[in-house]
Amino acid sequence: MAQSTRGTYWITTFGCQMNKADSERMAGILELMGYAQGSAEDQADLVLYNTCTIRDNAEQKVYSYLGRQAQRKRENPQLTLVVAGCVAQQEGASLLRRVPELDLVMGPQHANRLESLLTQVESGQQVLAIDEHQILEDITTPRRESGLCAWVNVIYGCNERCTYCVVPAVRGKEQSRLPGAIRLEIEGLAAQGFKEITLLGQNIDAYGRDLPGISSEGRRQHTFTDLLQQIHEVEGIERIRFATSHPRYFTERLIRACASLPKVCEHFHVPFQSGDDELLKAMARGYTADRYRRIVAQIRQLMPEAAISADAIVGFPGETDAQFRRTLALVEEVGFDLLNTAAYSPRPHTPAADWPNQVEEAVKVERLQELNALVEQTARQRSGRYLGRTEEVLVEGVNRKDPGQLMGRTRSNRLTFFPAEGHGVGDTVPVRIEAIRAFSLTGRAVPRAALVR
Numbered sequence: 001m002a003q004s005t006r007g008t009y010w011i012t013t014f015g016c017q018m019n020k021a022d023s024e025r026m027a028g029i030l031e032l033m034g035y036a037q038g039s040a041e042d043q044a045d046l047v048l049y050n051t052c053t054i055r056d057n058a059e060q061k062v063y064s065y066l067g068r069q070a071q072r073k074r075e076n077p078q079l080t081l082v083v084a085g086c087v088a089q090q091e092g093a094s095l096l097r098r099v100p101e102l103d104l105v106m107g108p109q110h111a112n113r114l115e116s117l118l119t120q121v122e123s124g125q126q127v128l129a130i131d132e133h134q135i136l137e138d139i140t141t142p143r144r145e146s147g148l149c150a151w152v153n154v155i156y157g158c159n160e161r162c163t164y165c166v167v168p169a170v171r172g173k174e175q176s177r178l179p180g181a182i183r184l185e186i187e188g189l190a191a192q193g194f195k196e197i198t199l200l201g202q203n204i205d206a207y208g209r210d211l212p213g214i215s216s217e218g219r220r221q222h223t224f225t226d227l228l229q230q231i232h233e234v235e236g237i238e239r240i241r242f243a244t245s246h247p248r249y250f251t252e253r254l255i256r257a258c259a260s261l262p263k264v265c266e267h268f269h270v271p272f273q274s275g276d277d278e279l280l281k282a283m284a285r286g287y288t289a290d291r292y293r294r295i296v297a298q299i300r301q302l303m304p305e306a307a308i309s310a311d312a313i314v315g316f317p318g319e320t321d322a323q324f325r326r327t328l329a330l331v332e333e334v335g336f337d338l339l340n341t342a343a344y345s346p347r348p349h350t351p352a353a354d355w356p357n358q359v360e361e362a363v364k365v366e367r368l369q370e371l372n373a374l375v376e377q378t379a380r381q382r383s384g385r386y387l388g389r390t391e392e393v394l395v396e397g398v399n400r401k402d403p404g405q406l407m408g409r410t411r412s413n414r415l416t417f418f419p420a421e422g423h424g425v426g427d428t429v430p431v432r433i434e435a436i437r438a439f440s441l442t443g444r445a446v447p448r449a450a451l452v453r
Helices: 017-033 056-075 086-091 093-098 108-122 167-171 179-191 224-232 252-260 277-283 289-302 321-334 361-386
Strands: 007-013 035-037 046-051 080-085 104-106 127-129 149-156 196-201 239-243 267-269 307-314 338-343 390-398 405-410 415-419 428-436 440-445
Touching: 007 017, 017 035, 017 046, 017 080, 017 108, 017 149, 017 196, 046 056, 046 086, 056 080, 080 086, 080 108, 086 093, 086 104, 086 108, 086 167, 093 104, 104 108, 108 127, 108 167, 149 179, 179 224, 196 224, 224 239, 224 252, 252 289, 289 321, 307 321, 307 361, 321 361, 338 361, 361 428, 361 440, 390 415, 415 428
Parallel strands: 007 035, 007 046, 046 080, 080 104, 104 127, 149 196, 196 239, 267 307, 307 338, 415 440
Antiparallel strands: 390 405, 390 428, 405 415, 428 440
């Protein structure tokens, strides 16, 4: 724990991987300022909620947390209370009016400005930072939750205008980091002993299109595929993952690059959202269900062992039972290794929220339950292919339910448990799979020679 000169901090993170990465960077800034990580939220001198507004329930959870801290603030005015992230950006000044005890409300684009914003707070100001902002290059060492696997932002924001999604409104326009800065960060991670990195972007396939540079052949020089090839050269990094891809921009060139780069893991996360073309058009997704099927076919042709995960929404405005059945049919046809599902939730500042043809909540719940049952069935079928095989597992920790077991993930991102038997966190272990479940595997470590299937 860092030496505390200002007291302790506590960060609670809601939402996606991007938020987790932002929280790690803000923790690093706080420790550089002299704060130490606290052991309890209700005893910390600074409490920061890094928020998510993708769905209404996540937003409401933030307000319930804030109520407790607002009461603490009234009893202890020295408490510093911060709301960061997407709810902060969306609600802005209204959040300050609703919770006047707040000291700082800051949108995602301002995460790297935390120190200067807190300096304003310390001078007695109540600070609102939600203006459009050029994201500062990250020069502070994040306080990473893992010493083995690291998030690395490569592009911030999103220029898409999906009619259900609030992300462009709260995270701003696309801003790609320079390739050299990204590589420098990853080289630093390798020097610290990190073995796996996950490259992050709301729409990672858009990486580089806001950067200057066209080759003599007329091709954009800074593509995500080019970035992958550069990062692959960094010694010490064993595994590379990335998320999230968009079907509109996903290319065969990227799949071929992944197939040719040994460090890139055999896992693609490509959301499809709906299996019905009319709904995809209403969502402004920019592709058809058949286009998505072709992407899957290309992946399985070029990388047969790859796992495919995705996101899907049920109950989008106007969704009929027949349209929902087309989503089910696509899920059954593709056979996803993992599918993140959600019932449509109207979000502020999105076109679909104001449409009159909203689906009844009871129908959404019923459809979500039916989809989830199918997801578990297909995931279990996909897990079946691992039975009896030997998979390379990077050990990330100890099984909390069984301290005698280690836990880690295969290259295809399947959570795997096995008896420790002399192995430890950070080891890359060949594990023969002896039992399967829908979303995880269990096996036993074997000699490395057994890794050849």
